[in-house]
Amino acid sequence: QTTQPLRRLESKSACPYCGTGCGVIIEHDGQHITGVRGDPDHPANFGQLCSKGNTLHLSSAGEDRARAPLQHRRDSEDWSPLAWPQALSRIARQWAEIIHTQGPQAVALYVSGQLSTEDYYVANKLAKGFIGTNHIDTNSRLCMASAVTGYKSSLGMDSVPCSYEDLDTADCLFIVGANVAYAHPILFRRIEAAKLRRPELRIIVADPRRTPTAAIADVFLPIQPGTDVALFHGMLHILIWEGLVNRAFIEAHTEGWEELKAQVQNYTPQWVAEICAIPVANLRAAALTFGQAPAALSLWCQGLNQSSHGTDKNVALINLHLATGQIGRAGAGPFSLTGQPNAMGGRETGGMPALLPGHREVVNPEHRAEIAALWGVERLHPQPGYTAVPLFQAMERGEIETVWIACTNPVLSMPDQTQVQRALEQCRLVILQDSYLHTETAAYADILLPAASWGEREAVVTNSERRITHLQVAVPAPGDALPDWVIFRDFAFALGAALDTLDHPLPSAKDASWTARARRMFDFTDSASIFLEYRECTRGRDLDITGLDFAVLDARGPQQWPYPQGAQAGQVRLYTDGVFPTPSGRARFRSPEYLGVAEEIDARYPLRLTTGRLRDQWHSMSRTGKVAALFTSDEEAFLEIHPDDARRFGLRADALAKIRSRRGSSILRVRLNADLQSGLVFAPMHFGRRYAPAALCNQLTLAAIDPLSGEPEFKHTAVRVEPMHFP
Ligand code: SF4
Numbered sequence: 001q002t003t004q005p006l007r008r009l010e011s012k013s014a015c016p017y018c019g020t021g022c023g024v025i026i027e028h029d030g031q032h033i034t035g036v037r038g039d040p041d042h043p044a045n046f047g048q049l050c051s052k053g054n055t056l057h058l059s060s061a062g063e064d065r066a067r068a069p070l071q072h073r074r075d076s077e078d079w080s081p082l083a084w085p086q087a088l089s090r091i092a093r094q095w096a097e098i099i100h101t102q103g104p105q106a107v108a109l110y111v112s113g114q115l116s117t118e119d120y121y122v123a124n125k126l127a128k129g130f131i132g133t134n135h136i137d138t139n140s141r142l143c144m145a146s147a148v149t150g151y152k153s154s155l156g157m158d159s160v161p162c163s164y165e166d167l168d169t170a171d172c173l174f175i176v177g178a179n180v181a182y183a184h185p186i187l188f189r190r191i192e193a194a195k196l197r198r199p200e201l202r203i204i205v206a207d208p209r210r211t212p213t214a215a216i217a218d219v220f221l222p223i224q225p226g227t228d229v230a231l232f233h234g235m236l237h238i239l240i241w242e243g244l245v246n247r248a249f250i251e252a253h254t255e256g257w258e259e260l261k262a263q264v265q266n267y268t269p270q271w272v273a274e275i276c277a278i279p280v281a282n283l284r285a286a287a288l289t290f291g292q293a294p295a296a297l298s299l300w301c302q303g304l305n306q307s308s309h310g311t312d313k314n315v316a317l318i319n320l321h322l323a324t325g326q327i328g329r330a331g332a333g334p335f336s337l338t339g340q341p342n343a344m345g346g347r348e349t350g351g352m353p354a355l356l357p358g359h360r361e362v363v364n365p366e367h368r369a370e371i372a373a374l375w376g377v378e379r380l381h382p383q384p385g386y387t388a389v390p391l392f393q394a395m396e397r398g399e400i401e402t403v404w405i406a407c408t409n410p411v412l413s414m415p416d417q418t419q420v421q422r423a424l425e426q427c428r429l430v431i432l433q434d435s436y437l438h439t440e441t442a443a444y445a446d447i448l449l450p451a452a453s454w455g456e457r458e459a460v461v462t463n464s465e466r467r468i469t470h471l472q473v474a475v476p477a478p479g480d481a482l483p484d485w486v487i488f489r490d491f492a493f494a495l496g497a498a499l500d501t502l503d504h505p506l507p508s509a510k511d512a513s514w515t516a517r518a519r520r521m522f523d524f525t526d527s528a529s530i531f532l533e534y535r536e537c538t539r540g541r542d543l544d545i546t547g548l549d550f551a552v553l554d555a556r557g558p559q560q561w562p563y564p565q566g567a568q569a570g571q572v573r574l575y576t577d578g579v580f581p582t583p584s585g586r587a588r589f590r591s592p593e594y595l596g597v598a599e600e601i602d603a604r605y606p607l608r609l610t611t612g613r614l615r616d617q618w619h620s621m622s623r624t625g626k627v628a629a630l631f632t633s634d635e636e637a638f639l640e641i642h643p644d645d646a647r648r649f650g651l652r653a654d655a656l657a658k659i660r661s662r663r664g665s666s667i668l669r670v671r672l673n674a675d676l677q678s679g680l681v682f683a684p685m686h687f688g689r690r691y692a693p694a695a696l697c698n699q700l701t702l703a704a705i706d707p708l709s710g711e712p713e714f715k716h717t718a719v720r721v722e723p724m725h726f727p
Helices: 084-102 117-131 143-155 185-197 214-215 226-239 247-253 257-264 269-276 280-294 310-324 343-351 365-375 387-394 417-426 440-444 483-502 514-522 529-539 550-556 643-648
Strands: 008-015 023-028 035-038 070-072 079-081 107-111 134-140 170-178 200-207 219-221 296-301 334-338 402-406 429-434 447-450 459-462 467-471 607-612 638-641 658-661 663-671 682-686 717-723
Touching: 008 467, 008 607, 079 402, 084 402, 084 429, 084 447, 084 483, 107 117, 107 387, 117 134, 117 365, 117 459, 117 483, 117 514, 117 529, 134 387, 143 334, 143 365, 185 214, 200 214, 226 257, 226 269, 226 280, 226 310, 247 310, 247 638, 257 310, 257 402, 269 280, 296 310, 310 334, 310 483, 343 459, 365 529, 387 417, 402 682, 417 663, 429 440, 429 467, 440 658, 459 529, 459 682, 638 643, 638 658, 643 663
Parallel strands: 107 134, 107 402, 170 200, 170 296, 200 219, 296 334, 402 429, 429 447, 607 682, 638 663
Antiparallel strands: 008 023, 023 035, 070 079, 070 447, 459 467, 607 717, 638 682, 658 663, 658 717
16 A cells, blocks of 8 residues: 555635634645645735644544534433434424414524624525524623624614724824724734834723733833723813814714713713823823824723623723724724624624624615515514523523534633523533534534544635625535535525424415425525625625626635625725714714622622733633644633732732632632732633633623623623632
8 A cells, every 4th residue: 555645735725713814824634734834915814823823733633523413312421423414304393383383482593603604604594595594692792792782882884994004104093992902913913013113102901800911011001990981081071171172073073962962971080080090190191192093993892892881981981982983994993803803794694683694774664675575585583582692591581492503612702601501401402513413512522523623714804994704615524524504504405494394374365385484595506605605695785896806816815895796895994984884874982880790899799800802712611622832831721819908918929719699619739810900810711621620610600681782791890719628
């Protein structure tokens, strides 16, 4: 037997981790991924990759990949294989029976920002168009939903107005609630390079923790958690007093100014400094730095979004840009960073319970009619479905009888994990579609469906700057694993057949049967056919991509939307003409009051816990957990605490501590950090039961959500700590 030499092949793709969306060239031999390198032609990263991206090839294969559909007895470790037709028809029979007897509102999907745009589109069409339920939400609810509601509320549409190249030309960067150095490392390198090139660039960082991002700050504001609205109103108060607002822009392009001006009059520097626990001088320095900059760009992420007042925080920050005319120009604008590789694709395709494809709204009758016509259905349900936290609560009440979870791990990532576990235990049928076998959620699944992963499917994704990248297939998926959209499509066919056996009433005589309806609606042969249907949903909308197809993306490289028919390039920046997509054409000043956190500290729970990301880990570590090098800086979960607090509560460095909240407890190793403000503790979000059975930080967090965005308050939980002794 002779050994065939490996033939090195290459395919273009994008990194499946953060929303920076770096271009990656996958090196492979046609069967296995053998290496990766940054794509020098990709405008997000110009060839650079961070520690996670650089080790992608080490994370893609492995024994824990799901290779065949499996059925599971929940009270055991027994997993037995099923053929695809068997698995899908078994699920379809149960879903059809639930839909027939309880109605479509008894079924739900919970999907993920890891899905491609095509996957999102087909899942959404399956739920809202075919089944008739709007109960489809995404784990992006946990990271950027407040930015969506913030943009829509202030600017009229969920459209990120900026581009990465604005990082190169901004005179002031206001980074708030974002540890860019860890969560978006390649963007941070770009910021560092800009600072080296132009020492006059001023950087303001506001964060309760002195993160590595704060190391490059000219002005650092270690604010109390949850006080962002007060901070922004306080800065605006100073800008007005100092005459640094742009009256011409306000008069020509905005509405609501007088109301906001009257409100922020009360946010005096002294009062705001007390609320935020920062010196007045630093508050003034931040306001003047922002207000005097020729071009000011703000960057934010979970620190603003993961809050019971996340929308308020977003609109209060956008107010600063509108008041100073810092939008629609090079180097200026409010720039929300996305956490996941295709959180933006989910927003675009309407993969959330209140949205429809093409930035349309479920509650808008015209939008419903437009999408119903495109999908060839009679009507769409007019009520938004449940967002993530209420969805799992409805499951616990028995209102949702079955859930289909795709490419996410809610048992680890949702707040108040115990409630999520109770909900899944209560649920009649839990389907888990994933590339991996051993997630915390798998223990609650009745059926696991194997999904193709990164490098194994063709698709597009959109990054934080609205840039769409075409992902080429490099290698085949292992075993019987299939692309997510194929699984959704084939399930639609199986569900149609099952509904026909029950004589479930058809909405009209347009289709001869549910089987025929499914065949017509999901007549997709490949990823390109889905993309072409989806792009029709964008025609004439703010995110119009009717000028794009896979050939254009391959020939011209990744492109930003909008990219309408006839365009030669995407649009770098939005609102350059000062016209906003609101009924009046004006951006709207919003006037939220500062409200405290959802769960205040008290004598029993005297510390404030905030959670976040590590530089080298990603989500619940299904991928990064396989790469030894990514454990070099942080080997295990930990609790960061100020040495004074550690002394006060009897904790020692490296010893174990028990952390308790009103919902549960967690055991973490103590790490002292004198840079952390006293009274605040920090735990990373990634580690699950596979790494330490009791080190789950979301046992502690609470399910309080923003009333508009539905995003949970991960950034503040009242806790107490005590030394932990082995029994
Ligand atoms: Fe991947 Fe984000 Fe790192 Fe780029 S910055 S390589 S997208 S994890």
